[in-house]
Amino acid sequence: MIYRFRVIFDNDTEDDIFRDIEIRETDSLEDLHNAITQSFGFDGLQMASFYISNEEWDQGEEISMFDVSEGNSSVRLMADTPLNNAVSETQTKLIYVYDFMSMWTFLVELAEIVEETEGADYPNLMFVHGQIPETAPEKMFEAENFDDDFKDEFDEDDDLNLDDYDNLDFDENWN
Structure with a gap:
């Protein structure tokens, strides 16, 4: 079977930028990663991850x-994960992040x-709409009630003085 994906660039503008890609259900997520990077004009050399x-x-x-x-837990890898093991008719959505610096x-x-x-080559870039900008848009990460959550934690009236190094409550030779 062939999976048809729509890959939408998640930007905060009104411009729609997406690619439609066909790929075999038995191909790996690494194959999809390669198809996505090529279709958007990336070199494919940066780290990337998919998220269910x-x-x-x-x-x-x-x-x-x-x-x-570092051996602390098992991690699923793109190369070892067939598409039909990550998506299905009931589980249709993935988030893809390319280049963790950008x-x-x-x-x-x-x-x-x-x-x-029969006779078609896969992966197949079916449709292209819009061009990706030269640089990634800045992401704004917001925390709800951040000020309220930490106001008591860091009250300005505390007697903590970071310049008073000798009276700080920690062991400077802990390691």
């Missing part, structure tokens, strides 16, 4: 390019599952 997502586009389990967990973010949605066309 729900209907509200909440970020779930990470599926990474490389295992950087945070290029894409919403990836399984739009359709179709029969393979």
